[in-house]
Amino acid sequence: MISTRLRCTLAALALMAAAPASHAWTRISCDLGGTVANLPEQMRQYRVDGTEITQLMFRLKVSSADIPEGARADTDCTEFLDREIDVVLENAGARAVRKGKPLKLRYRYDDSLGQAQATRFELVR
Numbered sequence: 001m002i003s004t005r006l007r008c009t010l011a012a013l014a015l016m017a018a019a020p021a022s023h024a025w026t027r028i029s030c031d032l033g034g035t036v037a038n039l040p041e042q043m044r045q046y047r048v049d050g051t052e053i054t055q056l057m058f059r060l061k062v063s064s065a066d067i068p069e070g071a072r073a074d075t076d077c078t079e080f081l082d083r084e085i086d087v088v089l090e091n092a093g094a095r096a097v098r099k100g101k102p103l104k105l106r107y108r109y110d111d112s113l114g115q116a117q118a119t120r121f122e123l124v125r
Contacts, residue, residue: 028109029071030080031124033064033102037084040097056089058097060105068106080107087121096123 040058047053061084065077087105089096097103104124111118 027111028077028107029068030077030107031064031066031068032060032062032077032080032085032105032107034060034062036097036099036101036103037061039099040094042094054091056092056094056097058087058099059084060087060103089121089123092123 037059040056043055043057045053045055062080062082065080067077106122106124108120108122109118110120
């Protein structure tokens, strides 16, 4: 007879092996290039401690998407090509983005950070 403890351990191992890979954390990093499709809007918020959070929001028409050298990606980044995406840059000045001008961004998605912080855009310099 198999002990109850060993039976529970074997059941847990079988359940873990049967779980789909989609339950693993996803990390994506892509360098996106394209043109700014609309006028950027700047939003400012103030925290309780008085510090300011500035967000710059606009749409980017993506024309190129590559995986940065040395970065890990679970996708080939082609899902962004020929699409307009909504972009939110934190603590970027309003002069950094102009309508109709080319722009390069680094898109990072990390599922392990939680839904509110998973997506992040950064200007590539």
